[in-house]
Amino acid sequence: MILTKEQQAILDGAKGETMAKVMKTMVMYGDAFEAEKLVPITSNYNHLVTSFGLKVMSPVYDLMQQLLDAGVTSGQQFSVDPRPLDKNVPANFLQNFVFRKFMYTKQDFYEDQLNKLGLMDKDAFSCTCYMDEMGNKPRKGDVLSWAESSAVVYANSVLGARCNRNSGIIDIMGSIVGYVPYFGLLTDEGRKATWVVKVKTTKKPEAQLLGSAIGMKVMEDVPYVQGLDQWLGTELNDAACSYLKDFGAATASNGAVGLYHIENLTPEAVELGKSLIAEGAKEYIIDDAELQRVKDNYPVIWKKADAKPKLCFVGCPHLSLEQLKEWTDKIEAALKANGKKKICLPTVLTAAPKVLEAFNKTDYAPRLKATGVITSYICPLMYMNNPLCKKMPVITSSNKLRTYTSARYYTDEEILRAITKGGK
Amino acid sequence: MKQFQGRVVTPGEVTAEAVVTKQGFNTLASLQMALQFGDKEVKCGDQNNEELHGKPLIGKALCLPQTIGSTTGGLVLYCACAMERNPACMLFANHIDSLAAAGAVLADVWVDGITMPVIDCLGDEFLNYVKDGMKITVKANGLVCVE
Numbered sequence: 001m002i003l004t005k006e007q008q009a010i011l012d013g014a015k016g017e018t019m020a021k022v023m024k025t026m027v028m029y030g031d032a033f034e035a036e037k038l039v040p041i042t043s044n045y046n047h048l049v050t051s052f053g054l055k056v057m058s059p060v061y062d063l064m065q066q067l068l069d070a071g072v073t074s075g076q077q078f079s080v081d082p083r084p085l086d087k088n089v090p091a092n093f094l095q096n097f098v099f100r101k102f103m104y105t106k107q108d109f110y111e112d113q114l115n116k117l118g119l120m121d122k123d124a125f126s127c128t129c130y131m132d133e134m135g136n137k138p139r140k141g142d143v144l145s146w147a148e149s150s151a152v153v154y155a156n157s158v159l160g161a162r163c164n165r166n167s168g169i170i171d172i173m174g175s176i177v178g179y180v181p182y183f184g185l186l187t188d189e190g191r192k193a194t195w196v197v198k199v200k201t202t203k204k205p206e207a208q209l210l211g212s213a214i215g216m217k218v219m220e221d222v223p224y225v226q227g228l229d230q231w232l233g234t235e236l237n238d239a240a241c242s243y244l245k246d247f248g249a250a251t252a253s254n255g256a257v258g259l260y261h262i263e264n265l266t267p268e269a270v271e272l273g274k275s276l277i278a279e280g281a282k283e284y285i286i287d288d289a290e291l292q293r294v295k296d297n298y299p300v301i302w303k304k305a306d307a308k309p310k311l312c313f314v315g316c317p318h319l320s321l322e323q324l325k326e327w328t329d330k331i332e333a334a335l336k337a338n339g340k341k342k343i344c345l346p347t348v349l350t351a352a353p354k355v356l357e358a359f360n361k362t363d364y365a366p367r368l369k370a371t372g373v374i375t376s377y378i379c380p381l382m383y384m385n386n387p388l389c390k391k392m393p394v395i396t397s398s399n400k401l402r403t404y405t406s407a408r409y410y411t412d413e414e415i416l417r418a419i420t421k422g423g424k
Numbered sequence: 425m426k427q428f429q430g431r432v433v434t435p436g437e438v439t440a441e442a443v444v445t446k447q448g449f450n451t452l453a454s455l456q457m458a459l460q461f462g463d464k465e466v467k468c469g470d471q472n473n474e475e476l477h478g479k480p481l482i483g484k485a486l487c488l489p490q491t492i493g494s495t496t497g498g499l500v501l502y503c504a505c506a507m508e509r510n511p512a513c514m515l516f517a518n519h520i521d522s523l524a525a526a527g528a529v530l531a532d533v534w535v536d537g538i539t540m541p542v543i544d545c546l547g548d549e550f551l552n553y554v555k556d557g558m559k560i561t562v563k564a565n566g567l568v569c570v571e
Binding site: 021024025028029032033049050054056057059060062063066103147148149152164165166167168169170171184219220252253255256299301385386387403404406 | 433448450452453456457459460461471472490491492493494495496497498499502503506507519520521522523525526527528529530532533534535
């Protein structure tokens with residue numbers, strides 16, 4: 001890798017030993033991908049994936065403390081993934097005990113570290129930092145040092161920013177030195193599609209199921225998706241963006257997709273069309289049967305496969321304002337159709353703090369509350385990642401949550417039926 | 425015995441028993457529960473990986489195509505190394521992915537005394553040949569001997 005004089009000086013220790021180690025980390029990271037250079041980060045803000053003060057992650061906090069002790073902080077302010085705890089979310093005595101006395105004992109300590117390192121503000125906790133309400137929305141062409149797989153794939157695909165699938169810690173080290181290595185999804189070549197996915201379903205595919213199928217097939221490659229515009233249209237409106245948010249999160253968690261192109265819809269596909277498809281690209285056809293096959297193959301790891309669900313999470317990644325409104329309408333209508341006033345299964349809709357704040361100013365908020373649904377800023381994944389929840393039959397429409405926890409995947413329609421009528 | 429020449433991502437020499445997955449290794453799903461709840465064997469917790477689920481990973485030669493999943497992957501691997509709960513080495517058939525590379529580099533730069541050789545670009549033939557329980561020897565130059 002060829003470094004500028006300034007970069008080389010940092011690596012040689014001109015800004016201290018700790019800064020030199022941070023630079024060494026970024027250089028070695030780039031060397032693993034034969035990166036020729038480091039390029040400046042151009043976004044206004046960074047986004048970090050590590051939001052949780054898990055006791056077991058003490059090596060992370062020790063490292064952050066090393067940075068703070070050396071006076072090394074982020075050159076950019078940043079948002080971070082959702083908080084792992086919220087007292088509004090149902091939890092029994094034992095769960096609360098485990099969460100607060102055993103698992104997340106470092107939460108306050110770590111949030112203090114984040115503040116000192118450059119957290120945007122006290123509500124900057126969401127995996128959907130790019131929502132208008134959250135204020136961390138990169139411009140097309142911006143170079144980022146973000147982590148959080150669902151945010152990275154959204155920023156690359158829907159916003160046209162440029163970011164690799166950086167890991168936690170690498171994310172902040174990029175904005176400490178102000179540079180990231182130039183490789184992969186930062187380059188034009190790396191943004192070319194090596195898969196052509198043809199969507200031939202008879203109805204609009206469930207976003208999280210389609211994303212799962214594509215993620216599992218293409219893994220870390222870039223897919224160019226044809227046929228989805230017939231269901232989403234050709235305008236990146238709220239509905240399309242929400243769909244692509246959920247779709248992308250599933251591609252990134254069920255596989256390792258960092259960028260996708262949707263023909264006639266996402267910015268680079270609109271601008272460059274089929275010239276984005278690399279020579280020799282492979283083909284994957286998705287029809288109704290293929291989606292069913294994918295869904296049927298999800299393992300059910302509940303102790304009793306036919307157990308009655310005890311909790312439902314919707315909103316991983318966090319819901320948009322429009323999605324909160326849609327769910328309110330759908331739940332109200334389904335309850336009315338079933339002759340009920342309240343949902344029959346504890347249900348949590350999750351969204352970013354500032355999205356919830358905006359939602360609470362609308363007349364939808366009291367309507368949703370009246371159905372018995374709880375809203376929260378929590379990270380459902382962090383809530384679920386413990387042996388107590390593993391024993392608990394939880395349902396979700398999130399394929400990301402399904403992948404990382406024992407939660408069982410239901411389509412939106414199945415979720416609606418389960419929470420307003422009972423059963424599947 | 426068969427030898428495969430790979431590319432050194434982080435250096436080192438080690439001999440260990442192979443555990444093999446032909447599908448992407450989801451670092452967060454595989455390691456989190458084991459690290460969090462003190463499983464000394466570091467059994468793989470990824471329900472979606474039938475080849476590895478429930479198998480001990482600590483001290484093993486983890487043979488894989490690449491890692492997948494959450495971008496916490498690198499820091500989870502870093503934590504595993506810092507807590508001395510890591511595989512003995514990681515052997516990638518494909519080019520290493522950004523999350524695994526991050527974990528390997530973070531461990532190499534920031535964890536004192538750690539040696540977890542990481543070799544990539546070993547090829548599909550490597551992954552087709554190697555089986556659970558085989559003896560793996562990693563040389564400093566990226567040569568991987570399987571017997």
